[in-house]
Amino acid sequence: MAKKGDCYTVRLTTGYLNWGTHRYTESRDLIPGEAYIPIPSVNARQFNIVNSNATQNRDELGKNVFEFVVEDNFMSGHLKAQGNNKAGDIYAKQFSVLNDLKALGSWFDHIGASVGTEIKVEWLTPTQILLSKADKTESH
Template identity: 35%
Template sequence: MPRTGDEFITVLKKAHIEWGNHRHTSTRGVVYGEGYLQIPRSEARTIGIFNSNSSNTHIFNCNSTDGFLVNASIKASGSSTANDVFAKQFQGNGNLRLIGDWFRHVNAQVGDQVKISWTSPTDIEITKL
């Protein structure tokens, strides 16, 4: 479980910024505007960021330091291997365009860095560096 003060930095790739249309799957159609924040596996293990395969909390309140996101609901989801309990990404909870909207607001580009910090065990603050 994350603790106040935990943080990590992730580097944006094209797949993160253009999740809805830059992917290699046929499970659903193209959806423009979606985005996600990658969680490196080492950080997920160290901090304790779990997905829905675990009984631990995986829904967080998210604020961005630029003020665009205020108490937005995001969830830790996905896994590197089937049934793994550690999350590999943050996405909007019920809104896969939430992070993509923020990316557009901050003019995020491939190679940009985003700092993800916990202000409490259930509250996250994100900053484009």
């Protein structure tokens, strides 16, 4: 489980910024504005960030759902850890806002994010996360 001060930084790509329209699957209609924050597999394992495969399809605070706020208080709510890298895997590969796949896209627009922008995901407590635009001098 993550603890206060644990963090990771990711560099945004077109896929993260435009998930709703930049997809490699035709499993559903294209939806502009959807975005997510990736969770590198090493960090998912390190901080035990799991998806619903590990929680019997329930939302569990500190496991697959986290309270969050962004650095300028533009938004807050709950992040859901979702997806996996192979069928049945319990470790999540991305964060989105619970029940709102467009919310992170709105925040990315608000901060002027583009391909290459770095996002820092930092735990304030085991159940609370701070999202911020990373300082370019921070390491990955």
